[in-house]
Amino acid sequence: SVFASLLDADESAEPAERAQRAVGALPETLRPLAPLLDLVLGIELPDSEQSKALQGERRTLSRRRLLLRVLAEAASEPLLIGIDDGHWLDSASWALMQELAGQELPICILLATRPGAGLAPEFDELLTEPTTQRISLAPLDPGESVAIARERLAVTDLPQPVAELITEKAGGNPLFTEELAYALRDTGMIEIDSGRCGIAAGHDLATLALPDTIEGIIGSRIDRLEPQPELVLKIASAVGLTFAPEVIHDVYPLREERGQIDYSLDTLVRRDLTVRVPPQPSVAYSFRHPLTREVAYNRMLFSQRRELHRELAGWFETRFADHLDPVFATLAHHWSRAGDADKGCHYLELASQQALNNGLSREAANLGLRAAELLGERLPREPESVRAMIAQTMGSIAELMSGRGVQSIADLPPAADPGKASAIEALLRVGPALFVSQQPELFVLVGLRNFLLTLEYGTTPSTPGVVAIYAMILRALDADARQAFELASLAEQLAERDSPALRAYAGFVNHWFVKHWSEPIGPDLDRMRENAVHGFRHGDVMFGCFNSAGHVVQLEASGAALADVIIAGTAATEEIAGRVRS
Numbered sequence: 261s262v263f264a265s266l267l268d269a270d271e272s273a274e275p276a277e278r279a280q281r282a283v284g285a286l287p288e289t290l291r292p293l294a295p296l297l298d299l300v301l302g303i304e305l306p307d308s309e310q311s312k313a314l315q316g317e318r319r320t321l322s323r324r325r326l327l328l329r330v331l332a333e334a335a336s337e338p339l340l341i342g343i344d345d346g347h348w349l350d351s352a353s354w355a356l357m358q359e360l361a362g363q364e365l366p367i368c369i370l371l372a373t374r375p376g377a378g379l380a381p382e383f384d385e386l387l388t389e390p391t392t393q394r395i396s397l398a399p400l401d402p403g404e405s406v407a408i409a410r411e412r413l414a415v416t417d418l419p420q421p422v423a424e425l426i427t428e429k430a431g432g433n434p435l436f437t438e439e440l441a442y443a444l445r446d447t448g449m450i451e452i453d454s455g456r457c458g459i460a461a462g463h464d465l466a467t468l469a470l471p472d473t474i475e476g477i478i479g480s481r482i483d484r485l486e487p488q489p490e491l492v493l494k495i496a497s498a499v500g501l502t503f504a505p506e507v508i509h510d511v512y513p514l515r516e517e518r519g520q521i522d523y524s525l526d527t528l529v530r531r532d533l534t535v536r537v538p539p540q541p542s543v544a545y546s547f548r549h550p551l552t553r554e555v556a557y558n559r560m561l562f563s564q565r566r567e568l569h570r571e572l573a574g575w576f577e578t579r580f581a582d583h584l585d586p587v588f589a590t591l592a593h594h595w596s597r598a599g600d601a602d603k604g605c606h607y608l609e610l611a612s613q614q615a616l617n618n619g620l621s622r623e624a625a626n627l628g629l630r631a632a633e634l635l636g637e638r639l640p641r642e643p644e645s646v647r648a649m650i651a652q653t654m655g656s657i658a659e660l661m662s663g664r665g666v667q668s669i670a671d672l673p674p675a676a677d678p679g680k681a682s683a684i685e686a687l688l689r690v691g692p693a694l695f696v697s698q699q700p701e702l703f704v705l706v707g708l709r710n711f712l713l714t715l716e717y718g719t720t721p722s723t724p725g726v727v728a729i730y731a732m733i734l735r736a737l738d739a740d741a742r743q744a745f746e747l748a749s750l751a752e753q754l755a756e757r758d759s760p761a762l763r764a765y766a767g768f769v770n771h772w773f774v775k776h777w778s779e780p781i782g783p784d785l786d787r788m789r790e791n792a793v794h795g796f797r798h799g800d801v802m803f804g805c806f807n808s809a810g811h812v813v814q815l816e817a818s819g820a821a822l823a824d825v826i827i828a829g830t831a832a833t834e835e836i837a838g839r840v841r842s
Contacts, residue, residue, distance in 0.1 A: 262341055263300050263327065266334045279303040287333065296323040299352075299618055315836065320619025324356055331360065331367060338366040346373035346383075351622040351697075354382035361389045380622075399432025408434060409441040412532070413450075415457040421465050422450060422457070429470065435549060439477040442532050443470060446484050478555040481533070488517055489524040493533060497557035498568045498597075500590075502537060502546040511571045569597035588614055589627070596634055605631040605682065609689055621697035628690025635683040639705060646701045653708040660715045666746045669727060670754060675718035684713050685722045691729055692802065707733045724755035724762040728769035741777040748774040764795025764803035772810050782818040785811065792835070808832045 264270065267285040269278040282301055283294045292310040296319065297303065314322045331339075343349070349357075357369065373379060375396075386392055400408070405427045406418055418426075422444065430436035444450045449468060451460045459465065471477050482490060495511060496503045509521050525545060528534040533552055537544040547553040557565070573594035580587050588611035596604030608631035616624035629639065640646050675681045687710045694703040711730040714723055731747035738744065748770035755763040771788050788811040795804025812829045 261301070262343070263297070263330060266330055267297075267301070269301050269303070275303055279305055286330070290326060290329060293322065293326050296326050299323070300327065317619065320352070323619070324352070324359060327356055328359060328363065332363070332365055335365045335367050338368070340368050340370065342370045342372075344372045346371040347379055349380070351380060351382075351620055354380045358382050358386060361386060361391065400434060400437065401432065402427040405430060405432060405434075405437045408437050410457075412438050412441050413445060413452060413457060414455060415452055416455050418457055419450075419459050421459065425465055425468075429472075433474070435551065436474045436477070438532075439474055439481070440470070443477050443481055446481050446531065474551060475555050478552055479559065481531070482556055482559060485527070485531070486524075488520060489527040489531075492521060492524040493528055493556045494560050494564075495568060496534070496545070496547070497553045498560075498565060498572060501550060501553055502544055504542060504544050506542075507572070507575060511568070511575055565597065566599050569594045570600070573598055573600075573603070585614065592627070592630075596630075601634045602682075605634045605686060608634070609686065612690065612693060616693050616696065621693050622699075624693035625690060625697050625699060625702075628686065628693050632683060632686040632690060635679060635686055637683045637687060637709070639702070639709065641702070643701060646705050650701065650705050650708060653705065653712050657708065657712050657715065660712070666743065666750055669714075669723075669747075669750060672714070672723075673718045675714075675720050677717055680713060680717045681720040681722075684710055684717075684720050684726060687713075688722045688725045688729070691725075704733050704736075719758070721759045722762070724751045724759050724766040725769075727751040727754065728766040732769050732773045735774050735777065741774070744774050745778040760794070761798040761800060764791045764798070764800045764807055767791035767794075768803050768806045768810060771814070772806070776814070780818075781814050785815055785818060788814065792832075796835075805836045808835050 264278075267282040269282040269285070278301065282297055282303065283291055283305070286294055292308040295305040295307050295311040296314070298305060300323070360367065360369070373383075387394060402423075406423045409423070409426050410416065410418060425444075426437055426440045430440055445452065447468070448460055449463050449465065451458050471480055482493065485493065492508055492512070495508055499507055505521065505525060508525070509518055512518050512521060525534070529536060529545070532548060534545045534547055537546050560568070573591055576587050576591055576594065577584070584591070588607050592604055592607035592611050595607060598604075608627050612624045612627035612631065615621075615627060632639070640649055675684075687706050691703060691706060694706060707726075707729040710726045714720070714726050727747055728751035731744045731751060734747065735741055735744035748766075751766040752763070752770055755766040767787065768791060771784070771791075775784070788807045792804050792807035792811060795801070795807055809832055812825065812832050815828050816825045
């Protein structure tokens with residue numbers, strides 16, 4: 261990675277050595293902040309006193325500032341940074357590039373991305389920067405296509421008919437050019453000897469039937485593999501873009517053939533379907549291109565894929581049994597593809613919470629929404645569709661609440677459909693990530709949808725949170741705060757009656773977003789303090805922290821003496837410190 265190179269933390273070294281190198285490469289004044297590099301370099305360093313005090317959003321911002329300092333130190337002379345596949349960048353990387361764009365540093369970032377790849381909003385914002393130059397790449401010209409084909413085949417020249425076939429069929433697409441060259445080699449249509457290429461005797465290019473798409477060409481090459489290398493490639497496609505030999509060995513279904521797996525892995529490299537990853541503490545391989553993996557994966561039957569993902573999920577659970585945190589997202593992927601919605605949803609929610617704790621709120625929201633989708637709640641993402649569904653959902657709620665008072669919600673029957681109950685819980689969990697990632701319309705839709713599901717199917721342990729969020733939304737949409745206050749108060753009562761674990765959640769929403777519009781702050785200040793204690797006691801660390809901090813803010817807003825605010829703020833800081841990370 262970029263920062264591994266800048267900090268001399270060679271990815272081929274052992275983790276302890278990499279951590280030592282990274283710390284040593286930092287200026288002495290920045291070394292106490294080295295633990296903030298954990299997510300960037302994949303290393304573990306115990307928190308220093310300075311880094312321990314940085315939690316939540318402060319930790320995220322401090323990590324970004326540290327990385328900017330690292331870049332500034334490296335830019336003592338002009339620096340060029342190349343980033344390929346920019347469409348896969350996470351929100352933290354985009355935020356770093358945005359901030360870097362505003363710095364006056366001699367750094368040029370060359371970012372390559374696919375057209376129409378659904379890039380993050382920050383990409384469009386970066387395009388407006390005066391220092392940004394956008395270059396759209398045109399198709400390769402015939403000479404460039406032939407040069408790529410020669411390089412991939414390791415030959416000095418191509419016969420004219422071969423060159424014409426490749427340039428005409430590939431249409432200037434670099435990947436298509438490569439795959440056509442490999443396909444001609446794999447079919448035996450061309451022969452290569454000592455760097456010279458010729459058309460094989462007895463073959464006529466005019467009679468050769470090659471697929472017209474890149475996927476078809478890749479598929480034809482896979483079909484020419486021997487049975488074991490083909491099966492190894494398919495198993496690898498389910499593992500991921502990069503894979504270790506040991507996982508292939510352990511899940512390979514034919515035990516008697518496992519001794520030949522290394523030979524099959526070498527075959528895939530020789531056939532230019534995979535590559536060896538640069539030396540690491542252990543050997544690893546990667547697909548030459550994501551499309552190769554996709555084609556290999558799609559050549560398996562659905563039932564085969566499902567069973568394979570089940571095997572892989574079990575392998576990762578066993579291998580990382582003592583420390584599952586690094587593989588939450590991996591387990592979510594495999595259990596979801598295995599058709600186990602409960603386990604898939606469980607790990608998606610854990611991965612979502614982990615991402616939110618690490619400052620990746622957009623990724624956290626996406627993971628949470630995927631969990632809801634597994635449980636049958638697929639919500640639109642396009643703004644126009646979101647707005648249309650908001651209007652539709654509000655209409656449905658108005659019909660169901662017509663002639664009913666707020667207190668009638670307390671008398672709803674329990675939900676009899678466990679699937680719907682789980683979906684309601686999943687939607688409630690994703691709310692904070694949507695709020696923090698500043699996706700207000702999607703946040704509103706999730707809150708409204710959850711309230712509608714509760715009215716339609718009955719109450720669940722999540723009902724106090726659902727009602728509280730609906731009250732918050734209603735307060736934002738309706739100038740009359742009375743109904744929102746009545747709903748938020750009911751949410752707190754329901755939490756105390758039915759779901760004590762949600763008291764901190766419902767209480768915070770009421771006191772922070774709703775109640776102060778209808779009631780004075782002062783008389784009820786102790787309530788937020790109590791909700792904080794209750795949250796910590798029931799394991800709701802996030803809303804325990806929110807209530808603890810909110811109590812200090814409202815204490816100041818109520819006109820309390822400065823000394824009292826400082827005492828409360830100091831106590832809240834000590835209470836929150838270290839409790840908001842996974």
